[in-house]
Amino acid sequence: MEMVYEFRLPDVGEGVAEGEVVKWLVKEGAEVKENQPLVEIMTDKVNVEIPSPKKGTVLRLMAKEGEVIKVGQVLLTINEQGEPSAVPKASTPRAAARLQTVAQTIPRTSTPAVQVEKKPHEILATPATRKLARDLGIDLSLVRGTGPGGRITDQDIQTFKSSGMKPTAVTVTVGAPGAAEERIPLRGIRRKIAERMVKSKHTAAHVTHVDEVDMTEIVQLREKAKISAEKRGVKLTYLPFIIKALIPALKQYPFLNATLDDEKQEIVLKRYYNIGIATDTEQGLVVPVLKYAERKSITQLGEEIARLSERARAGQLNLDEIQGSTFTVTNVGGIGGVFATPIINYPEVAILGVHKITKRPVVKDDQIVIREMTYLSVSFDHRVLDGAMAARFMSTIKQYLEDPKLLLLETD
Secondary structure, rough: OEEEEEEEEEOOOOOOOOOEEEEEEEOOOOOEEOOEEEEEEEOOOOEEEEEEEOEEEEEEEOOOOOOOOEEEOEEEEEOOOOOOOOOOOOOOHHHHEEEEEHHOOOOOOOOOOOOOOOOOOOOEHHHHHHHHHHHOOHHHHHOOOHHHHOEEOOOOOOHHHHHHOOOOOOOOEOOOOOOOEEEEEOOOHHHHHHHHHHHHHHHHHHEEEEEEEOHHHHHHHHHHHHHHHHHHOOOOOOOOHHHHHHHHHHHHHHHHHHHEEEOOOOEEEEOOOEEEEEEEEEOOOEEEEEEEHHHHOOHHHHHHHHHHHHHHOOOOHHHHHOOOOOOEEEEEEOOOOOOOOOOOOHHHHHEEOOOOOEEEEEOOOOEEEEEEEEEEEEEEEEOOOOOHHHHHHHHHHHHHHOOHHHHHHHHO
C-alpha cells in the first residue's frame, strides 16, 4: 500500500520554536534514502541539516527557501514506497480522506508533480566541505579535487573561490544589464542579525560609556606570554587578558552580568560567567559562547577563543555553543576605528566594546610619554543599571588592565 508521509520540522534544540529554510538539498520527484540530508534550516544563527526519516520519493516541498516555519509544521511529503505519483491512491475511505486533505494543502505550481533528478558524476567530499561549498554558492561539480582519490578539500573550495570563477549563488538585479542597483534577499544569518538588533534597540534603553585605558603593561605581558602559548599551539591575542580583567569587574558589579525578565518584571543576576565572543564571519556576525570563563587561565581562554572562532567561521557551531551567554564582548580593534557603541546582545543587559591599541602621547607623572592606549566602551540597559555603576564597572576593568599584577592573581 502506498503511503504519504508528512515530515514536520522537528525540535532541533532547547528553546527553538522556528527555523528558516536556507536551502533545499533535494527536489520534488527525487528519491531519498533514510538519513539523507533533506534541507538546511537556520535556527538562532546555526545552520542545521535535517535528515530524512524515511526512504522514498519526495512528493512536495512545502516551504520556499527563505521562508520561516514553525516546529511541527510540514516541511515536505514523501511517498514511502518511492512511487512516482504526486498523491498516491488510497485503499480505504479513511486513507482517501486523509490524502485528500494533504492534496488540498499542497500549493499548486507550474512545475510538474514529478521531476526526475539527474544523478551527477560522483563527487568525493566530506559533509563539512559540501556545506562550505553551499555557503559560498559554489557548484562542487566545477571544482577539481586535489585530495586522495580526487576528493575535494576545503582548500580546493577556497582556491576555486579566489580564482574568480562565478559562484552558483543567484542575486536579482533590478533593471537592464549594467543597472546601478542590486537586490539581495534578506535571509539566513543576515535576517537573524536584523531581527536580534531591532528587538534589542526597541526593548533595551541603550546608553554607552567610554573609558581610556593604558595597555602598555598588557602589551609587554602578552609579548612574554605568547612565546610559551605558541609552544602549546595557541595564538595569544589581547582578548583573553581583557576577559580575565572583565570577570572580577562582573563579580563586583553583578547587575551587568544579568538579564531582565520583562514578563515577570524581575532582574536575573547570573552567578556564572559565560562570555559571548562576537565573531566576524563571511556569513555575518555570530556570537559563540565561552562557558564558565571564570574557571579558565589566560592560556586556556586563548585556546577556547581560537577553537570557537574557527568553528564559527567554518559554520560548524552547534546550538549549545551559541546559547547561554551572560555578557558579550565585541572586539573591533583588529579592524580599526576610534571607538563604537555596540548594541546589547538581548536579553543580556550590557556589552563591552574593545578597540584598537595605538601609541599615543599621554601625561604620566607630569611627563609627556608614549604609551599603548585604547578605548573600551560599554553599552548597557538603563532600565537595569545607571551610568554611575557602568562607570565604576569600567574603572575596575581599567584597574586590572593597567596593573597586570592584579590580573595575574586571577590566573590559575
